[in-house]
Structure formats: structure tokens, C-alpha cells
Amino acid sequence: MPRGGEATKTRILDAAEALIMGHGLAGTSIDMVLEKAAITKGAFFYHFKSKSELARALVERYADQEETLLEERLKRAERLSRDPLQQVLIFIGLFQEEADQLIEPGAGCLIASYIYQFEELDEKIREITAQAILRWRKRLGDKFEEVIANYPPRFPVNAKELADGFVSAFEGAFVMVRVLREPKQLSQQLLHYRNYIELLFSPTQ
Structure with a gap:
């Protein structure tokens, strides 16, 4: 089971995948991912540039x-x-x-x-x-x-x-x-x- 940083990264990936499957890649914004994953912008950019x-x-x-x-x-x-x-x-x-x-x-x-x-x-x-x-x-x-x-x-x-x-x-x-x-x-x-x-x-x- 992922812990710490890996758990956050997994949460981001899971949230982004769910959103993209529903809205498409173009229709999914970083802000939407932040809201669904319940993370800060800083946490996002720590894992993905x-x-x-x-x-x-x-x-x-x-x-x-x-x-x-x-x-x-x-x-x-x-x-x-x-x-x-x-x-x-x-x-x-x-x-x-x-x-x-x-x-x-x-x-x-x-x-x-x-x-x-x-x-x-x-x-x-x-x-x-x-x-x-x-x-x-x-x-x-x-x-x-x-x-x-x-x-x-x-x-x-x-x-x-x-x-x-x-x-x-x-x-x-x-x-x-x-x-x-x-x-x-x-x-x-x-x-x-x-x-x-x-x-x-x-x-x-």
C-alpha cells in the first residue's frame, strides 16, 4: 500500500483518470484534479511539473x-x-x-x-x-x-x-x-x- 508521497501521487493519478474518462483530456483542468483529489496546487506540482x-x-x-x-x-x-x-x-x-x-x-x-x-x-x-x-x-x-x-x-x-x-x-x-x-x-x-x-x-x- 502506498504511503506518504506515493499515496498522494496515486490519489492524483486516480482523480485525473476518472476525470479524463468523463471529460476527456482537453476538458480536464489541473484545478479539476486538485478539487477531486483534495490536494493543494503545491502538492500537485511536487509530483508533476x-x-x-x-x-x-x-x-x-x-x-x-x-x-x-x-x-x-x-x-x-x-x-x-x-x-x-x-x-x-x-x-x-x-x-x-x-x-x-x-x-x-x-x-x-x-x-x-x-x-x-x-x-x-x-x-x-x-x-x-x-x-x-x-x-x-x-x-x-x-x-x-x-x-x-x-x-x-x-x-x-x-x-x-x-x-x-x-x-x-x-x-x-x-x-x-x-x-x-x-x-x-x-x-x-x-x-x-x-x-x-x-x-x-x-x-x-
Whole structure:
């Protein structure tokens, strides 16, 4: 558990993330963060020299959390089955289980909330976000390579593109959730993607 200065820094990050998810990066001011985190301006600038530095720290933390989530879900799927196709389906199913519990239409992805401001952000933030997505492409792409080697697909496919398809379905579903205010969209879109994978790799009759 963080103590002292680290606890304050965590509180700032938590407050900023919550605000950005609701208002966007451009719509979130330092004053809003100060109020939500219940800290002084001096405490803020002790940890972060600018809003840009805060934005970078947030995306670094978020990317690390997402990488941990990816690895935990893949390892759990691999423990539950030795078959690569079943591992992929279980992996998707684990995200579906969590999506079924989503009741807040304001949920979303921090990285996605940065995208429309990339031109205003420093290159380091662009690099962090790109690397985060590329990690998912690499890990899921490797798993899909195993699937393709064991289950000839019914149509020509590329393992990396299948991995990108999962990320696209997941992130795109958050747009649907927020715009339509329908939390079940996330679970539904993951189900459609899972059905596609099952049909793609099912034996031809």
C-alpha cells in the first residue's frame, strides 16, 4: 500500500483518470484534479511539473495495467486448456464475464480518450500508446499463429490482423457503450467476435 508521497501521487493519478474518462483530456483542468483529489496546487506540482507530464504518467500506468491484464488472462486460459483454439475462446470469454458486470455507461479506455489530441501531446505519449497496442498484437498474434497451425481457417486470415480485430472490437464497443448508453454492448460485441472465431476455425462440412 502506498504511503506518504506515493499515496498522494496515486490519489492524483486516480482523480485525473476518472476525470479524463468523463471529460476527456482537453476538458480536464489541473484545478479539476486538485478539487477531486483534495490536494493543494503545491502538492500537485511536487509530483508533476505540468499537465503533459501527468498525462504521460497516466498512460504509462494504464499501459502497464493493461499488459498485466493481458498476461493474466492468457495464462489463465492456458491453464484451463492445452488446445490453442480453446485458449483463445476462453481468453475472450474471460473478458465477456467482466463485461457482463458492466453497468456504468461511462466506462472506456484511457488510451482511446487521448487519440484525438495526439497532435497536441508529446511524442513519448504517442510512443507509449503505440507500444501498448503492439504488445497486444504480438501476444495475441502469436496465439493465433498456433490456432492457424492446428485449425486451418475457412478463409485466408492473418494472425496479427485477427489480434487487431479483438482490440478493435473491444475498443469499438466502448464507443457504442458511451454513445448509446448501453453497457451490454461490450459483452455483445465480444460475443460476436467470439462467434466469428469459432466459425472461422470450425471444420468445413
